[in-house]
Amino acid sequence: GIEIAALSKGGINIGIRNASTEIDTPAAVQAIAAVGNAITVASKYKIINANANYTLTSAPTIANGFDGQVVFITNVDTGTDTVTVQDQGTLASSNLRLGATTRAIGPRDTLELHYDATIGDWIEDGFNNVL
Numbered sequence: 656g657i658e659i660a661a662l663s664k665g666g667i668n669i670g671i672r673n674a675s676t677e678i679d680t681p682a683a684v685q686a687i688a689a690v691g692n693a694i695t696v697a698s699k700y701k702i703i704n705a706n707a708n709y710t711l712t713s714a715p716t717i718a719n720g721f722d723g724q725v726v727f728i729t730n731v732d733t734g735t736d737t738v739t740v741q742d743q744g745t746l747a748s749s750n751l752r753l754g755a756t757t758r759a760i761g762p763r764d765t766l767e768l769h770y771d772a773t774i775g776d777w778i779e780d781g782f783n784n785v786l
Contacts, residue, residue, distance in 0.1 A: 684731060687711075687738050694728065694740075696720060701728045703760070705736040710757070715750035716740050717777055720770030725780070732762040740766070743776060752778045761785075 681700040688706050693713040695701075720726070730738055738760045742753040752774065760766050767781040 693717065696724075696726045699725055699727065701726050703728060703730050703738055704732050705730070705738050708735075708737045708739075710739040710741065712741075712746065714746060714748035716746070717750055717768075719750065719772075719775065720777065722770065722772035724770040725767070726769075726777075727765050727767050728760060729765045730760045730762050735762065737761045750776050752776045754779045754782065758782055759784075 679699045681702050682695075682698045684702045684704050685695060686706070687694075687703055687709055690709050690712045692709070692711060693715065694703065694711070694717045696717055717726075730736075739757050740751055740753070740760065741749050742751055742756050743749050745756045751768070758766055758779070761784065763785045765781075765783045766779065767783075768777040769780055770777050
């Protein structure tokens with residue numbers, strides 16, 4: 656979409672508005688500080704940072720999205736703290752269908768998911784482990 660913030664010299668206010676529910680601007684960094692934390696998805700790019708290594712036990716780990724919604728979850732930790740999420744087959748009601756039983760999202764790693772309303776879960780599209 657196109658967004659016009661403001662006209663620079665006045666005149667007629669004409670713009671284009673995208674009414675899409677998808678937001679590409681990353682939300683504020685979400686601190687992960689306990690295994691019971693759930694990841695909140697409010698934009699296409701989700702940034703997380705942990706103060707220790709955690710395997711999330713929240714169910715759901717990520718609440719339902721809208722059909723076709725895509726999210727890239729990136730860990731921006733500057734140390735070695737990892738956030739591990741679990742597949743629905745490993746943690747009942749995690750709301751995640753991963754390509755493995757778990758995904759350890761370490762510093763600079765990104766997990767890409769999309770939400771499928773028919774299945775009712777987030778499905779892994781890709782995982783980038785840079786370490």
